[in-house]
Amino acid sequence: MAERIGLLGKKLGMTQVFAEDGERIPVTVIQAGPNYVVGKRTVEADGYSALIVGFDDKPVRLCTKPELGAFKKASVEPMRVIREFRLPADEVAKYEVGQTISIGQVFEAGTPLDIVGTSKGRGFQGVIKRHGMSGTKASHGVHEYFRHGGSIGCRLTPGRVYKGKRMAGQMGGVRKTVQNLQLVQIFAEENAILVRGSIPGPNNGYVELKKAATRDMYKRVGMGVEEARSKNPLKASKKAAAGR
Numbered sequence: 001m002a003e004r005i006g007l008l009g010k011k012l013g014m015t016q017v018f019a020e021d022g023e024r025i026p027v028t029v030i031q032a033g034p035n036y037v038v039g040k041r042t043v044e045a046d047g048y049s050a051l052i053v054g055f056d057d058k059p060v061r062l063c064t065k066p067e068l069g070a071f072k073k074a075s076v077e078p079m080r081v082i083r084e085f086r087l088p089a090d091e092v093a094k095y096e097v098g099q100t101i102s103i104g105q106v107f108e109a110g111t112p113l114d115i116v117g118t119s120k121g122r123g124f125q126g127v128i129k130r131h132g133m134s135g136t137k138a139s140h141g142v143h144e145y146f147r148h149g150g151s152i153g154c155r156l157t158p159g160r161v162y163k164g165k166r167m168a169g170q171m172g173g174v175r176k177t178v179q180n181l182q183l184v185q186i187f188a189e190e191n192a193i194l195v196r197g198s199i200p201g202p203n204n205g206y207v208e209l210k211k212a213a214t215r216d217m218y219k220r221v222g223m224g225v226e227e228a229r230s231k232n233p234l235k236a237s238k239k240a241a242a243g244r
Contacts, residue, residue: 003086005106006210007032008055009193011117013203017184017194027184028199032209033191035101036076040092041084049089053101054079056206074098081206103186103193111183112212117200121173131166176200180215 009032017025039052058078060068071078075098095101107113127133127149136145149168153161182196199207 003088003091004210004213005051005087005091006053006083006085006208007035007101007103007106008053008081008083009033009207009209010056011199011201011203011205011207012192014198015194025184025196026198027194027196030193030195030199030207030209031191032103032193033101036074036079037095037097037099037101038074038076038079038082039070039097040095042092043089048086049092050084050086051092051095052082052084054082056080083208085210102188103191104188107183107186107193107209107211109183109186110217112180112215112217113183113195114177114179114210114212115181115195115199116175116177116208116210117205119172119174119176119200120202122171124169125171126168127166130168130171133166180212 009030012029012031014026014028017027019025033055036054037051038054041048041050041052043049054071054076056079058080060078063071063078067078122129126147128135128147133149135147136142136150138146152165152167178197178199181199183193184196185194187193201207
């Protein structure tokens with residue numbers, strides 16, 4: 001298991017910013033703090049080492065008595081979201097229970113992130129919306145069959161429907177991870193960050209942020225200084241089509 005410190009946050013919505021060379025960057029605004037250390041897991045007591053992090057205030061009336069006891073022990077206000085981040089024992093020792101974790105302690109601008117969220121629930125959907133199937137042609141003679149799934153199995157062999165067959169069913173509302181998203185900008189005073197691209201879930205949905213597992217640096221064309229404009233009209237039109 002990857003042992004990486006992370007933060008909890010709330011997706012606020014999407015907007016856009018402009019790079020130095022004029023490129024328009026679509027970004028998601030995430031409120032990523034303040035995060036608090038609610039507790040620790042140690043090898044001696046629990047068999048593994050981890051940091052328990054909490055985010056977003058929770059009304060006392062919604063808390064159970066065990067929750068209130070745990071938060072009182074940590075000397076923090078009740079939190080809505082609690083997550084464990086597994087870390088080596090020496091890393092866990094650097095943090096104290098009740099301590100605030102700021103964005104600058106964990107991330108810096110340009111860092112690639114893996115973000116986990118719960119996708120929007122779409123309810124029970126048919127094969128066209130859920131799997132992008134084309135449906136039946138709406139020509140003469142077709143009656144009430146435009147959006148049906150069609151045949152689902154074989155005859156004598158194998159005599160059953162294969163597991164994983166794409167059919168109608170519940171869509172969305174599942175845990176999704178988007179990897180290698182670029183952290184474009186940090187607003188330390190507002191406890192907010194801008195991340196390039198979209199992330200799973202609705203506005204005000206909770207997300208987990210970690211340093212990317214498969215990438216250390218984020219390189220992207222068009223994030224540098226303004227390039228000299230080509231006099232070749234074909235190249236110029238391609239740049240214009242790419243938004244640069």
